[in-house]
Amino acid sequence: MKKFLFRLYLILMKFVASFSKINSKSIVILNGAGRSGSNGYLFAKYMKKNHSDYEVTVVEPWPSSHLSFSIWRKIGQAEFIMTTHQPFKIHSQQINIQFWHGVPLKRMGIMANNTERKADLRNVKLWQKNADIVCSSSDLYETMMSACCAIETSKYQKVGFPRIDVLKKPVITKKQLLHDLFKQVDDQAQIGIYMPTFRYELEDGQIIKQIKAGNFLVLPDFDIEELNQELKKQHRYLLIKLHPYEQQLVGNFTSQYSQIAFLNDDYLFKYECDLYELLGATSFLITDFSSIYFDYLALDRPIIFITNFLSQYQKKRGLLIGPYPEVVPGPCVKSQKELVAVLAARDDYQAKRHYWYNLTNQVQNISACEAIFKLMNKD
Missing domain, CATH: 3.40.50.12580 (CDP-glycerol glycerophosphotransferase, C-terminal domain)
Known part of the structure; x- marks a missing residue:
């Protein structure tokens, strides 16, 4: 029941946010990975340091039913929406860049033993509809992700992951x-x-x-x-x-x-x-x-x-x-x-x-x- 109500909430807030006009150079990062290898959080740090002419908003935790209307307006205004979990966007003109949060090792989606087919098919549709660019590191990564989420090969871009950029540069000794x-x-x-x-x-x-x-x-x-x-x-x-x-x-x-x-x-x-x-x-x-x-x-x-x-x-x-x-x-x-x-x-x-x-x-x-x-x- 909670999942159903949350989906209704998302539908309502997407409708409200859809009246926002898209601003160029506006980025929203929907971070569901906290501080545990978050590609979204680390990309935001990179952008704020190297490309301050972009407006970058990190929304966390995500998903959440406690976001303010001002945050939803920012999501509706973003030219780029970047996600660490399921792909998401408000307008078809927005570009969703899917970071994901790890190389898949455990079965998930349509490959998992503990998921429901109805939910799996809904998830596949979300990837097909909302994911414009899926960051990748290898052919193997793409094979495993597509096995689980049925992602089309044209969506992948081998650009690597922000979390790998920082591995060899510890900020704490x-x-x-x-x-x-x-x-x-x-x-x-x-x-x-x-x-x-x-x-x-x-x-x-x-x-x-x-x-x-x-x-x-x-x-x-x-x-x-x-x-x-x-x-x-x-x-x-x-x-x-x-x-x-x-x-x-x-x-x-x-x-x-x-x-x-x-x-x-x-x-x-x-x-x-x-x-x-x-x-x-x-x-x-x-x-x-x-x-x-x-x-x-x-x-x-x-x-x-x-x-x-x-x-x-x-x-x-x-x-x-x-x-x-x-x-x-x-x-x-x-x-x-x-x-x-x-x-x-x-x-x-x-x-x-x-x-x-x-x-x-x-x-x-x-x-x-x-x-x-x-x-x-x-x-």
Whole structure:
């Protein structure tokens, strides 16, 4: 019922906004990605710094039923509407540039196991009607996106993604991260980050219960004191960045341990930065089925995959590539014992990382933001 009412709300507000006259050099970015690798937020920062003659409005959170009429007028007036999730625009004359928010790894849309056909077909129509330009990084990206959303090939433009532009240029140093989040000084420090996917959709109450109890890795042999000691031996520090929806459910965590800290959104907002603007200060990534690992390949640093919910996730939603343990460019672990062992082991996955990086990113030596700006001004 809520979804139906929200669709009615959108129809009404689109009608109201349709009376606005389009202004050239006006951009609205509908940002549904928060500060977790938001192409929209990062492109807005680029535009405000390099092309101040454009009026750029970032609307967040999006979608929302609490936007003011003045914001809806700006959406109706924009020459370009840029989206991080479903494509959207008011007038047919407006140009929608679809950034999306990650290389698809999990099945979605018409490919997913847990969606309704009626909603999937409605989504396909939205892409066909509203998406004018779909930013892309590779043929593989286009194949996976089209498999899920039936996007026509003519819509794709290989211009890359703004979030990749900032990966190698961290705005917060490793030294500052150690000081701010761990209260430590360590010349040998290696900071890793753990970023899980959207585990709530598994509809397993025990998972969220364990997270709330402090078992953020949701491993059967989890022992935070032991993990902290093992990390300390290796001069490793672990940042925990929960999925935004999980963070809403459990709230902001704090840690009393020397080697473990939680990266909450308030830290990112404090420094007016996106998560990707500090990833370059990290030395390794731990994830499960989050597509962040495709982006992290640009840093060519070790990636570890926690797969104790693999079969459950494949059954509930499904993955677009597999068999998962064979194709991912890093070791897979199912317990804390295995995780600790892998952290101490030699990295033997560089060649596999390079293979997947070249496969998923065919525009490695360009600025995505500059390429997108040129595309906007192409006659």
